[in-house]
Amino acid sequence: xxxxxxxxxxxxxxxxxxxxxxxxxxxxxxxxxxxxxxxxxxxxxxxxxxxxxxxxxxxxxxxxxxxxxxxxxxxxxxxxxxxxxxxxxxxxxxxxxxxxxxxxxxxxxxxxxxxxxxxxxxxxxxxxxxxxxxxxxxxxxxxxxxxxxxxxxxxxxxxxxxxxxxxxxxxxxxxxxxxxxxxxxxxxxxxxxxxxxxxxxxxxxxxxxxxxxxxxxxxxxxxxxxxxxxxxxxxxxxxxxxxxxxx
Amino acid sequence: xxxxxxxxxxxxxxxxxxxxxxxxxxxxxxxxxxxxxxxxxxxxxxxxxxxxxxxxxxxxxxxxxxxxxxxxxxxxxxxxxxxxxxxxxxxxxxxxxxxxxxxxxxxxxxxxxxxxxxxxxxxxxxxxxxxxxxxxxxxxxxxxxxxxxxxxxxxxxxxxxxxxxxxxxxxxxxxxxxxxxxxxxxxxxxxxxxxxxxxxxxxxxxxxxxxxxxxxxxxxxxxxxxxxxxxxxxxxxxxxxxxxxxxxxxxxxxxxxxxxxxxxxxxxxxxxxxxxxxxxxxxxxxxxxxxxxxxxxxxxxxxxx
Numbered sequence: 001x002x003x004x005x006x007x008x009x010x011x012x013x014x015x016x017x018x019x020x021x022x023x024x025x026x027x028x029x030x031x032x033x034x035x036x037x038x039x040x041x042x043x044x045x046x047x048x049x050x051x052x053x054x055x056x057x058x059x060x061x062x063x064x065x066x067x068x069x070x071x072x073x074x075x076x077x078x079x080x081x082x083x084x085x086x087x088x089x090x091x092x093x094x095x096x097x098x099x100x101x102x103x104x105x106x107x108x109x110x111x112x113x114x115x116x117x118x119x120x121x122x123x124x125x126x127x128x129x130x131x132x133x134x135x136x137x138x139x140x141x142x143x144x145x146x147x148x149x150x151x152x153x154x155x156x157x158x159x160x161x162x163x164x165x166x167x168x169x170x171x172x173x174x175x176x177x178x179x180x181x182x183x184x185x186x187x188x189x190x191x192x193x194x195x196x197x198x199x200x201x202x203x204x205x206x207x208x209x210x211x212x213x214x215x216x217x218x219x220x221x222x223x224x225x226x227x228x229x230x231x232x233x234x235x236x237x238x239x240x241x242x243x244x245x246x247x
Numbered sequence: 248x249x250x251x252x253x254x255x256x257x258x259x260x261x262x263x264x265x266x267x268x269x270x271x272x273x274x275x276x277x278x279x280x281x282x283x284x285x286x287x288x289x290x291x292x293x294x295x296x297x298x299x300x301x302x303x304x305x306x307x308x309x310x311x312x313x314x315x316x317x318x319x320x321x322x323x324x325x326x327x328x329x330x331x332x333x334x335x336x337x338x339x340x341x342x343x344x345x346x347x348x349x350x351x352x353x354x355x356x357x358x359x360x361x362x363x364x365x366x367x368x369x370x371x372x373x374x375x376x377x378x379x380x381x382x383x384x385x386x387x388x389x390x391x392x393x394x395x396x397x398x399x400x401x402x403x404x405x406x407x408x409x410x411x412x413x414x415x416x417x418x419x420x421x422x423x424x425x426x427x428x429x430x431x432x433x434x435x436x437x438x439x440x441x442x443x444x445x446x447x448x449x450x451x452x453x454x455x456x457x458x459x460x461x462x463x464x465x466x467x468x469x470x471x472x473x474x475x476x477x478x479x480x481x482x483x484x485x486x487x488x489x490x491x492x493x494x495x496x497x498x499x500x501x502x503x504x505x506x507x508x509x510x511x512x513x514x515x516x517x518x519x520x521x522x523x524x525x526x527x528x529x530x531x532x533x534x535x536x537x538x539x540x541x542x543x544x545x546x547x548x549x550x551x552x
Contacts, residue, residue, distance in 0.1 A: 039411070040411040040413055040414065041381065041382045041383060041409075041410060041411050041414065042381050042382070042383075139286065139552050140284070140285045140286055141284075141551075141552060142552060163409070166408065166409060166437075167284060167285040167408065167437050168284055168285065168437075169283070169284035169452065169547060169551070170284075170439060170540050170543055170544050170547075171498075171544050171547065171548070171551050172284070172551075174498050174499055177499060178482075178485070178499075181482040185482070195409065195410065195411055195412065195415075196438075197412055197501075198500065198501040201501040201502040202481070202499060202501075220502065221502070231501055231502070232501070233412055233440075236411075236412050236413070237412060237413055237416065240411065240412070240413045241413055
């Protein structure tokens with residue numbers, strides 16, 4: 001992997017009143033890297049992710065995403081990233097192709113480019129013949145894969161995936177990770193959150209947040225050695241165990 | 248007496264069949280798991296058993312009471328925690344619990360022993376509005392409310408979805424204690440690692456039952472030989488093993504790849520030499536016993552899109 005960094009976070013702090021949601025976060029993510037962003041519910045993952053996506057400003061600290069400062073150029077960041085969440089990603093009452101056209105239009109792609117890339121992405125999924133079907137009529141596994149394709153349609157430098165595999169079956173979950181690998185091979189950085197600890201093993205680096213701080217950051221194999229754990233689930237439980245007392 | 252008896256149960260929504268003639272039974276005192284992804288039919292099944300939905304065809308009974316005719320009796324003996332948080336957000340923690348107790352003609356005091364372990368963790372915040380609680384606390388309150396009338400059977404619809412690994416473990420510890428009190432528990436989950444906590448499970452996919460049994464029995468029925476394979480590059484490893492055309496399935500599994508093959512001698516050696524040819528480093532191949540997720544993926548392959 002190159003030493004070109006796509007995300008650089010230096011002493012990021014975010015406060016809501018007296019509550020410190022992100023406490024002095026510092027980390028870097030390389031071009032093409034898959035970063036697993038883990039943490040217990042309420043640890044501060046979503047807050048950090050919103051800042052990295054340019055939709056929330058840090059209280060202090062420096063954040064660079066795709067070369068742009070998150071305080072000065074949040075709009076530039078939005079143009080350089082892709083985003084997909086489990087909860088909402090595609091318009092259910094539009095067809096597959098209409099969704100691609102809508103998102104492509106929002107990102108300012110020309111019609112011809114949208115057509116070509118959509119064709120390419122749908123062929124890769126083997127779904128080209130389903131392009132005129134309404135999203136609501138498709139199985140969940142297909143929707144998740146389509147949502148991912150839509151998120152990379154404008155060829156962003158980094159794509160953020162917020163619990164992309166929640167509720168999907170175990171085969172689709174694995175196929176989804178193969179799409180992530182492919183994207184990473186194309187040189188795109190992938191920033192992903194998950195509650196499935198086996199998926200943490202698929203990441204190049206893993207960050208584990210506890211109570212607003214990054215408690216651990218590194219390769220899965222190094223973290224397993226450091227915490228004398230057999231798998232990432234054990235690492236996670238060792239780190240996050242003492243933090244469940246808050247309401 | 249059977250806690251649950253389901254025969255040929257079908258549920259249709261228009262042209263969509265959410266449950267396709269399923270049959271099974273649950274023994275009293277069991278933790279029974281409904282395992283499957285979204286769209287498997289878990290919620291439809293649970294809502295029929297809790298008398299909130301009518302079946303389209305077939306029959307179901309809970310402790311001998313029919314879900315259609317004896318719905319009032321079933322409602323007295325079952326506790327239900329839906330997948331979506333459904334308590335009153337604008338009532339306090341204590342008001343919610345008090346309300347549910349009074350609906351069932353009981354008091355918090357009378358059944359406090361049953362919820363003590365769970366409720367005592369949120370009791371310091373009993374004057375807080377339920378809507379202002381964190382996810383973990385909401386879950387504990389919902390479970391307390393489902394238990395306050397001392398039900399014989401508890402239905403929990405995906406209580407751990409979207410919940411982190413630590414809280415999931417804590418939740419299962421609570422369920423084990425309730426089981427020890429003699430309460431029958433029906434719980435649904437998309438997490439395969441929770442299967443081993445159940446006495447018996449039904450594996451579901453698209454309204455069909457793939458298998459019903461003890462988790463260890465299901466694992467014992469696995470038809471193929473299974474290998475765990477490791478090398479320096481997981482993604483290339485998956486692609487290269489697929490190219491070899493000797494595997495029934497190749498799936499990443501944490502830090503290794505699970506490769507299933509037909510019973511055949513010398514397959515590990517063959518795979519080893521093929522991977523060396525493809526320039527993989529630090530290769531390790533060992534035969535392993537399948538886990539429930541291997542079994543689920545094998546059983547579901549015919550239903551997969």
